[in-house]
Amino acid sequence: MKKFYKFQLIFAFIAVIFSSCVEDKESTPYVPGSEGFQLNSYGQFGKPNTTSIMGASIFGDDSVTVSQQAYKDQNGEIIGGHVEGFTSNGELTVITTSLSEQIIIADTKTLKKIHVINSEVETPRYAAFDGNYAYVTQWGEKKVVDFVYSYIDPKVHVVNLSTGSIENSFSVGSNPEGIAVVDGKILVAASNTTEVEVYNTSDFEKVGSIDVGVHPQHFVYQNNEIWVSLGNGYNPDWSPSFDTAKLGIAKIDVNGLSYSNFINYPGITNEGNIQPTTNADEILAIGSGEIVVINTASKNVDTLIEEAAITGVAQNPSTNDIYVALTPDYENPGKCKIYNESGDEKAEIPAGVNPVHFIFY
Numbered sequence: 533m534k535k536f537y538k539f540q541l542i543f544a545f546i547a548v549i550f551s552s553c554v555e556d557k558e559s560t561p562y563v564p565g566s567e568g569f570q571l572n573s574y575g576q577f578g579k580p581n582t583t584s585i586m587g588a589s590i591f592g593d594d595s596v597t598v599s600q601q602a603y604k605d606q607n608g609e610i611i612g613g614h615v616e617g618f619t620s621n622g623e624l625t626v627i628t629t630s631l632s633e634q635i636i637i638a639d640t641k642t643l644k645k646i647h648v649i650n651s652e653v654e655t656p657r658y659a660a661f662d663g664n665y666a667y668v669t670q671w672g673e674k675k676v677v678d679f680v681y682s683y684i685d686p687k688v689h690v691v692n693l694s695t696g697s698i699e700n701s702f703s704v705g706s707n708p709e710g711i712a713v714v715d716g717k718i719l720v721a722a723s724n725t726t727e728v729e730v731y732n733t734s735d736f737e738k739v740g741s742i743d744v745g746v747h748p749q750h751f752v753y754q755n756n757e758i759w760v761s762l763g764n765g766y767n768p769d770w771s772p773s774f775d776t777a778k779l780g781i782a783k784i785d786v787n788g789l790s791y792s793n794f795i796n797y798p799g800i801t802n803e804g805n806i807q808p809t810t811n812a813d814e815i816l817a818i819g820s821g822e823i824v825v826i827n828t829a830s831k832n833v834d835t836l837i838e839e840a841a842i843t844g845v846a847q848n849p850s851t852n853d854i855y856v857a858l859t860p861d862y863e864n865p866g867k868c869k870i871y872n873e874s875g876d877e878k879a880e881i882p883a884g885v886n887p888v889h890f891i892f893y
Contacts, residue, residue: 562599562606564641565589567850570602570891572618572627573884577862580613580631584884585643600884606643611636617668618889621661624693625891628656628668635659635668635689637696641893647696655683658750659691662713662733665699666691669708669720683707688720690736702736705729710750710804714758717786721748721760728760728784728791740789744782746774749804751784755812758784759828760791761804780833781806781815781826795831797824809847816854818842823856836875846890853878857887 568589575582587602604610613632619625620640627636635649635656655671672685686708690700705722712719717739718731727741728748747765751758759781764773776798783793799819806826807816813829816836823837823845837856843866844857854875858867868881 560597560599562587562602562643563589563597564643564893565591565597568641568893569848569855570618570643570893571844571855571857571868571883571887572615572889573866574614574616574886574888576885578631580629581610582885583611583614583629585611585615585618585627586884586887587643603638603643607645615888616656617658618891619659619661620891620893622893624661624666626659626661626666626668626691628659630655635691637666637691637693640891647693649691649696649698652689652698652701654685656689657709658711660711660713660718660751664693666693667711667713667718669704669711671707686722688718688731688736700736702731704731705741710748710760712751712753712758714753714786719751719758719760719784719786721750723747723749723765730786730789742784742789742791744791746778747804750806752781752806752808752815754808754815754828757828758786759806759815760784761800761806761817762794763800763804764802781817781828783828793828793831795826795828795833797826797833799824805845807846810849810852816845816847818845823854837871839869843886844888844890846892847873848892850892855890857883857890859886862886 570587572585585603586600588598613629616630617628625638625640633653636645637647638645654673657669659666659668668689670687671683675682686704687701688704689698692699704720705725707724708720709723710721716733720729729741730739746762749761749763761781779800780795780797782791784791801818805818815826817824822835825834825836841859843859846855852873854871856869866883866887868883870879871877
């Protein structure tokens, strides 16, 4: 109850703190607490200097501090690129940035960078952890022909977390987005195809592919099962539209190279943003103007929260509260709203421009 109570205090103090500093060039310095959360903001398109990572900290004496520039506070410099992926294993965080083309390994609580990789990095996306390694998807070099974007030489980088070096890389399908490691296999969502690709962790050789019929996007490991989101692609201009009856999530059989238990959710966003919950049978998904709960046992899809311009969602495992990132426009600060697990709003907090990913510690 102590931890739950302290998280409730954040709702009383955080809105006041944020509203006073979100527009200021100088915000409260970031000092990590005994617990807290972070939220990355992508920033204005094409303006990487507007990217930021916010940190909210709770201390043993129940005091609360909030910084809009937590990464800058800890490292003495801005990130310098648009944050695409922001993933933690509880101790280390992998931050991937476009434009600056970096893979940053940082301490999860402090956000102090430990290693920065910028050699061989071209449009990095998301990461999955496996012991002392992180597997990072990369779209590759961007080409523009007649105002149409495409990417060449997509890969997965094998990053040694101790040395901060790329130990290996292997080629994968077009626009690799989500990635997961399960039972000695690496699953890659080749999001500009209709295939989930499977590779061995031992030698990085391709085992096979699973044709899911639409564009695979992201993975969730829930209740000892791996689920993939099925959408229309990151950018509809790059890919055909599919019948909405084919959109939703499906369970992947890694060893059988097949999928099953398809659950249709026609409203799932093109990005296919799905997140685990503290309920073994439930997955959160972002739709058009809503957050839904997908029950993998009953196959029911129920609206939990209705909001416009949702760009991120996550459940706080300490309190079960649902944190929602909102981007009303891509030029001004967004918002973070906090709801209880029944969908009742508890707090509204100003955030950076285009907030997306949450990390709790």
